[in-house]
Amino acid sequence: MRQIILFFLPLVSGNLFQQIYNLADSIIVGKIIGDNALAAVGATGTLHFLIFGFVIGMTRGYGILFSQSFGKKDAEVLKKYITASVHLSIVFSILFTLICVTGLRTMLEFMNTPQDIIGDSYSYFIVIAAGIIVTVFNNLEIVILESMGNSKTPLIAMIISSVSNIVLDIVFVMGFKCGVAGAAIATVIAQFISYVLCHVRRVGISLSQDMASSEGRRTRLYIDLLRMGLPVALMNSITAAGGMVLQYFVNLMGSAYVASYSVCMKYAGLFEQFGVSAGLAMLTFVGQNSGAGRYDRISKGVKSGLLLSTVINVPIAFVQIFCPGLLARLMLNDPVPIGYCEIFLPVLGISFFPLGWLFIYRYSVQGLGNTFVPMLSGFLEVAMRFLIGMRLGRSSFRGVAIAEVSAWIGACIMIGITYYAMMRRSESEGRVW
Numbered sequence: 001m002r003q004i005i006l007f008f009l010p011l012v013s014g015n016l017f018q019q020i021y022n023l024a025d026s027i028i029v030g031k032i033i034g035d036n037a038l039a040a041v042g043a044t045g046t047l048h049f050l051i052f053g054f055v056i057g058m059t060r061g062y063g064i065l066f067s068q069s070f071g072k073k074d075a076e077v078l079k080k081y082i083t084a085s086v087h088l089s090i091v092f093s094i095l096f097t098l099i100c101v102t103g104l105r106t107m108l109e110f111m112n113t114p115q116d117i118i119g120d121s122y123s124y125f126i127v128i129a130a131g132i133i134v135t136v137f138n139n140l141e142i143v144i145l146e147s148m149g150n151s152k153t154p155l156i157a158m159i160i161s162s163v164s165n166i167v168l169d170i171v172f173v174m175g176f177k178c179g180v181a182g183a184a185i186a187t188v189i190a191q192f193i194s195y196v197l198c199h200v201r202r203v204g205i206s207l208s209q210d211m212a213s214s215e216g217r218r219t220r221l222y223i224d225l226l227r228m229g230l231p232v233a234l235m236n237s238i239t240a241a242g243g244m245v246l247q248y249f250v251n252l253m254g255s256a257y258v259a260s261y262s263v264c265m266k267y268a269g270l271f272e273q274f275g276v277s278a279g280l281a282m283l284t285f286v287g288q289n290s291g292a293g294r295y296d297r298i299s300k301g302v303k304s305g306l307l308l309s310t311v312i313n314v315p316i317a318f319v320q321i322f323c324p325g326l327l328a329r330l331m332l333n334d335p336v337p338i339g340y341c342e343i344f345l346p347v348l349g350i351s352f353f354p355l356g357w358l359f360i361y362r363y364s365v366q367g368l369g370n371t372f373v374p375m376l377s378g379f380l381e382v383a384m385r386f387l388i389g390m391r392l393g394r395s396s397f398r399g400v401a402i403a404e405v406s407a408w409i410g411a412c413i414m415i416g417i418t419y420y421a422m423m424r425r426s427e428s429e430g431r432v433w
Contacts, residue, residue, distance in 0.1 A: 001304040004281050008308065010151035012277035014142075014158035019270040023331075024166045025183045026266055028173050030331045035259050037180050038331065040120030042262020043113050043251065046243035047125065051100060052135060053236030055092050059085070059140045060283075061229030064366055066147035067284050071291025082144060084221040088229070089140050093133035100129030111244060112251045114258065124180040131188030138191045141198035146284055150201075157197035165190035231371035238378035242385035242407060246400050249393045257397060260340035263331050264401075268348055271316045272355060278309050279359030286367025295426050302364050302419070309356035320349025344401045351405035358412035361419045373418045380414055381407035 030038035062085040069078040104126055108118055142154040165186050172182030250261045282305045289297045319327070328341035362374050384407040392399025 001308070004278075004285060004301060004304050004308065007149065007151050007284065008278055008281040010155040011146070011280055012274055014151070014155040015273040015277050016270070017155075017158040017162040019273050020162055023266060023270060024162075024169055025187065026263070026331050028169045029180060029183055030259075030333070032173055033179060035332060035334055035337065036117055036255060037120055039114075039255050039259040039262055040117035041124050041180055041183065042265070043108070043111070043117060043121045043247070043258055044125040044128075045262060045265055046240055046247045047107055047111065048128065049243060050237050050240035051096055051129070051132070053240050054233040055089075055096055055132060055136045056139045057233035057236035058092060058229040059089065059136065059143045061232035061366075061371060062088075062140070062225050063143040063147045063283065064228045064287050064369065064371070065224060066144060067287030067367065068291035068369070070148050071288035080221055081225065084218075084225055085140060088222065088225060089136050090133075093136045097129060097132045100132065101126065104129060111248055114251060114255050116255060117258070120180045124184045127181050127184035127188065131191065134188055134191045134195060138195035138198065141195055141202060144202060145198060146280065147287070149284065149288070151281075153198060153201045154194075157194040157201075160197060161190040161194035164193050228369075228371055231375040232366065235371075235375040235378035238375070239381050239407075242378075242382035245382070245386050246389055246393060246403060249389055249400055250397075252394070253397065256334065256337045257340060259332060259334075260328070260337035260344065260397070261400070263328055263337070263341055264344045264348065266331070267320070267327055267345065271320070271352065272359075274312045274316065275309055275352070275356035275359040278305055278312070278356065279363035281305070282360055283363035283367045286364045290368055295423070298364070298368070299423060302360060305360040305364070306357060309360050310353060313352045313356045317349045317352045320345045320352070340397055343398050347398060347401035347405060351408055354412040355405075355408040358408055358415060361412065361415040365415060365419050365422065368419075368422055370418070370422060374415060377411040377414050381411050384410045 026038055026041065029041055062081065065081050066078060069075075069081060105122060108121055108125075113121055142157075145151070145153050168186035168189055169183055172178045172186050176182060178185065247261070250257050282302065285301050285305075286298050289295070289301070324342045324345035325338060327345065328338040332338050332341070362377065366374055385403050388403040388406050389400065393403045
């Protein structure tokens with residue numbers, strides 16, 4: 001527990017700072033430009049998760065191999081994996097930048113984005129899309145450091161970039177009057193600052209000059225990375241597709257609901273960082289101990305992770321259930337969307353416990369080297385959001401919230417069963433216990 005907490009604290013602090021500057025974007029956009037501008041930014045949220053969830057999920061998948069190589073104390077293989085991951089990151093960054101730049105307007109129209117905000121949505125996300133390569137390499141550097149147990153450097157980088165983002169928000173939005181595009185420019189620059197700081201710190205883990213002794217071995221490196229990275233990437237994008245279904249239903253309700261939904265999901269994104277960070281701590285912990293063959297430590301670590309997740313979600317659930325109006329008024333001005341938030345947030349708050357357990361189980365299963373079942377859990381989340389959304393979400397804002405949390409609960413049950421089955425099989429095979 002002590003080791004997990006010591007690794008978790010810098011992780012959660014860094015992720016919270018990242019979410020804080022996302023909230024700063026929303027507060028500045030909502031309070032300075034207006035609720036419609038905030039709705040325009042929020043309308044791109046699920047699209048952002050769809051695109052960036054894929055490319056960032058790739059780097060997280062690579063991190064499983066980084067952690068396992070580090071756990072085996074095989075520095076040469078680690079360097080070769082890092083080199084191959086850089087090559088793959090360049091390719092995927094270019095590919096998704098082209099997709100976004102050429103197809104963004106069509107994607108926004110497909111999601112039925114309200115006409116009074118679609119222009120601002122396009123202006124915001126086209127800048128974000130142009131900076132995909134910056135985001136990918138920033139996350140790759142963070143994953144490399146975290147896979148070796150260094151969560152402090154990413155924290156320092158995130159603090160500096162968060163402060164920079166807030167200052168740049170004020171400069172571009174309030175000073176230069178760039179509108180929502182100014183908030184996007186500030187975000188991309190802040191990501192680049194974080195990348196530079198993490199890259200400079202990665203001393204001694206230079207790229208391998210000898211990728212492999214043969215063409216076949218070099219190809220094997222790429223296949224290994226894609227085998228781990230693609231399922232994690234697809235899981236994120238599939239989950240985002242479920243979010244797009246709910247975004248579509250909300251878009252049909254009008255701009256006030258879109259603004260409210262944007263705020264609620266901003267807070268969900270902020271509060272879930274505690275669970276995500278606990279899960280990422282487990283990913284590194286399980287990956288390193290799996291590489292070392294210490295399944296006894298994995299079992300104890302996951303139990304500690306579940307306890308940690310439960311404890312930290314108590315105050316998070318409380319504030320969403322009993323203070324939703326206060327949270328909404330930090331970003332919104334109109335009492336109508338504020339009232340909608342008071343309907344939505346308590347439903348999320350009640351369900352944050354299974355969400356936290358989902359992150360622990362999901363990242364632990366990935367750390368054990370199984371990225372396929374977590375990908376399947378993404379399909380389950382889409383199905384739950386779609387089926388319950390069709391039943392309850394087309395006419396009820398609370399129904400949209402119920403559809404969202406049902407996906408969390410269903411995926412948690414599925415991944416939990418998978419984790420215990422894998423650990424039972426490891427025990428029966430006589431691995432170290």
